[in-house]
Amino acid sequence: MSRLGFNNNKSVVYHGEACLGELDVIPTADKTFHFPNNEIRIHHFSQLSERCPPLSVLLAISSLPVRCKLESSSPVKQPLLDLHAACFYELKTAVVVIGDEEVHLVAMPSKLKRFPCFWCCLVPSRLYNACLGMLNMRCLSIVFDLDETLIVANTMRSFEDRIEVLTGWIGQESDPVRVSGMTSELKRYVEDRALLKQYAENDVVTDSGQTYNVKLEDVPVNAAGNERVQRPVIRLPEKNVVLTRINPEVRTQTASVYLFDEMLVPYIRHVRC
Numbered sequence: 166m167s168r169l170g171f172n173n174n175k176s177v178v179y180h181g182e183a184c185l186g187e188l189d190v191i192p193t194a195d196k197t198f199h200f201p202n203n204e205i206r207i208h209h210f211s212q213l214s215e216r217c218p219p220l221s222v223l224l225a226i227s228s229l230p231v232r233c234k235l236e237s238s239s240p241v242k243q244p245l246l247d248l249h250a251a252c253f254y255e256l257k258t259a260v261v262v263i264g265d266e267e268v269h270l271v272a273m274p275s276k277l278k279r280f281p282c283f284w285c286c287l288v289p290s291r292l293y294n295a296c297l298g299m300l301n302m303r304c305l306s307i308v309f310d311l312d313e314t315l316i317v318a319n320t321m322r323s324f325e326d327r328i329e330v331l332t333g334w335i336g337q338e339s340d341p342v343r344v345s346g347m348t349s350e351l352k353r354y355v356e357d358r359a360l361l362k363q364y365a366e367n368d369v370v371t372d373s374g375q376t377y378n379v380k381l382e383d384v385p386v387n388a389a390g391n392e393r394v395q396r397p398v399i400r401l402p403e404k405n406v407v408l409t410r411i412n413p414e415v416r417t418q419t420a421s422v423y424l425f426d427e428m429l430v431p432y433i434r435h436v437r438c
Contacts, residue, residue: 176200176235178245180207180259186242188235188281198232198287201263205235208262210252211269212294215301219258220271222296223286235270235283249281258293259283265290302353303346321365324358360401364408370399377401
């Protein structure tokens with residue numbers, strides 16, 4: 166029996182193939198949850214949360230509360246202490262992948278200061294990072310439909326207008342937090358405009374040393390689907406960006422479109438397209 170009154174199971178914590186040590190798995194509301202083979206295998210670390218504590222985000226997007234807690238009532242190996250410190254001070258989580266879901270290990274302050282403590286939250290795969298991306302960029306999702314709903318379409322002209330306006334606001338703003346947010350937004354507009362310019366001029370985009378060529382995609386032009394057109398498209402999967410033309414036959418009518426990715430609509434994931 167543990168100090169908290171639960172029958173605990175010890176699980177070995179791994180990062181890749183490296184063994185970091187053992188922790189007690191303390192059940193919470195969900196007594197049925199367990200790690201496969203009593204092994205906690207960290208697959209990767211989440212991105213940095215710039216605005217909100219990781220636990221706040223996870224409790225907001227998880228369908229259930231904390232699944233279990235990981236603690237130890239006895240001294241642990243230094244790698245576990247390093248893991249806890251890195252996650253706690255850098256506002257990131259250690260991620261265990263189980264099928265199409267992720268268990269996020271959130272570093273928490275422990276009543277026993279010398280020993281690490283993690284709270285475990287279960288969410289659909291990639292949902293947490295998608296939410297962090299929106300929060301870090303000061304964006305919010307709006308759901309209109311369940312099938313690639315158009316949110317914003319930017320042309321070269323609209324990018325230039327937005328960049329001009331933001332540059333003026335930054336010059337007048339004295340709040341460093343607001344300046345930082347607007348500077349990040351300005352950087353995204355500049356980067357997206359550069360990609361759109363490459364696409365408009367050459368039907369080719371080079372990004373991070375990789376070249377992407379236009380591909381013709383057959384798409385319907387009306388709801389009935391009885392009329393179709395071939396639209397020149399460049400997809401940048403690493404950025405979740407899609408470049409296309411409003412009128413496929415007019416090269417100057419190019420657009421960088423913000424929409425919901427159809428595969429991720431159930432998770433309300435915001436992507437740049």
